[in-house]
Amino acid sequence: MTTPAASPEPALRPARSRRPEWAGRNYLLLTAATVVTNLGAHGALIATTWAVFETGGSASDAGLVAMARFLPLVLFLLIGGAVADRIPRHRVMVAANALNCVSQAVFAALVLSGTAQLWHMMVLTALCGTGQAFFNPAAEGMLMSSVTGEQAGRAFAVYRMAMQGATIGGAALGGALVAFVGPGWVLAIDALAFAVAGGLRAFLDASGTPERAPSGGLLADLREGWQEFVSRPWLWSIVAQFSVVVGLIGAVEAVFGPLVARDELGGSRPWGVALAAFGVGTVLGAILMTRWKPRRMLFVGSLCVFPIALPSAALAVPLDAAGLTAAMFVSGVALEVFGVSWMTALHQEIPEDKLSRVSAYDWFGSTALLPVTTALAGPAEAAFGRSEALWGAATLMVVVTALVLLVPDVRNLTRRASTEQEQKAEEADTADEDEPAPLVSADAEGALGRNG
Known part of the structure; x- marks a missing residue:
């Protein structure tokens, strides 16, 4: 009688980190x-x-x-x-x-x-x-x-x-x-x-950052960043758009919002609730973008700038506290869809060694009008009236957003990531959710994990 060969002992399954x-x-x-x-x-x-x-x-x-x-x-x-x-x-x-x-x-x-x-x-x-x-x-x-x-x-x-x-x-x-x-x-x-x-x-x-070529000096670096910035119509046109949009949002939130709340809504509490609703909207917008990957990301992101004018219009009417809160919530969601789309476009299109310089021109352009618009908010109210000034702000946001959609690169820039790679990564993130917890924790595998 022959003894059957022992079946090979199953290999220990390597512990798997649940970190994406x-x-x-x-x-x-x-x-x-x-x-x-x-x-x-x-x-x-x-x-x-x-x-x-x-x-x-x-x-x-x-x-x-x-x-x-x-x-x-x-x-x-x-x-x-x-x-x-x-x-x-x-x-x-x-x-x-x-x-x-x-x-x-x-x-x-x-x-x-x-x-x-x-x-x-x-x-x-x-x-x-x-x-x-x-x-x-x-x-x-x-x-x-x-x-x-x-x-x-x-x-x-x-x-x-x-x-x-x-x-x-x-x-x-x-x-x-x-x-x-x-x-x-x-x-x-x-x-x-x-x-x-x-x-x-x-x-x-x-250590994983590519080595950068020798620089010709600070001014040369600034010129190189500027050339990278102006050579991309989608980049400078959206920054110009947001120079106006951010400036107007600053005036509305710093000046007009508190004034309307004080005079029409019964005090600061409704304005605080509305700001909180905006914050909740941004969080939910970010959650949405963890799953949604629009192919024409700048086109979709720019469409989502239109709802950002809703709070100005709500204050111009003015709507009651519930209406203002709803407008702020929707604008928060929309702003976050734009924000994620914008960061994805920069990541895809800008060379790694120029990212910080391009980001600096982006930050500079987007905030440059803030002191001007906040300083002019009071005189604009005195000259045209509060409601008229707010309607003007909402209209201007819509107009500059419509203009930026005329730029072909804004409408046509597409996500270049491999669909197959994305699908595999998503399956890896969601697979085996019913598996028992691994014997080896992510921390034991190497603190916060390997460099991404």
């Missing part, structure tokens, strides 16, 4: 750090205004402090973009976080000690704005370099969902803490958040 392929080490570090900074920074914006009021400052003084933060952001953005394409981006980000940490810590100490004066607050917020001018282009370039092309849209949507969620939470938590413990402690928390985020970003891995 596109969520590499750098991506997760960047997302975690952004959540931390947004939680602190949006509470600090509220705390800064209240710090001005607690020292006896007026609304005009609060405006001066806000302007002191904004001007360096505009002035140094282009230089920040060039610097971020010259040296490792994560070093620029860590240095900017360190500057923000120190400036906010000093600001907090002055407020807590009761010695803060207006010029102190202006100088310290100006330092914070300078840090952001160097940070923003570096962060955008680093994020775009951290994800794979096939799943870039989904990665950006998840990133923006986390960012917007932290923004809502930070504003809500900051407002509550200002009321309970005072603005000084909220500013101190913001300083701590910058320290933690800077520590996370120090662990970013730049």
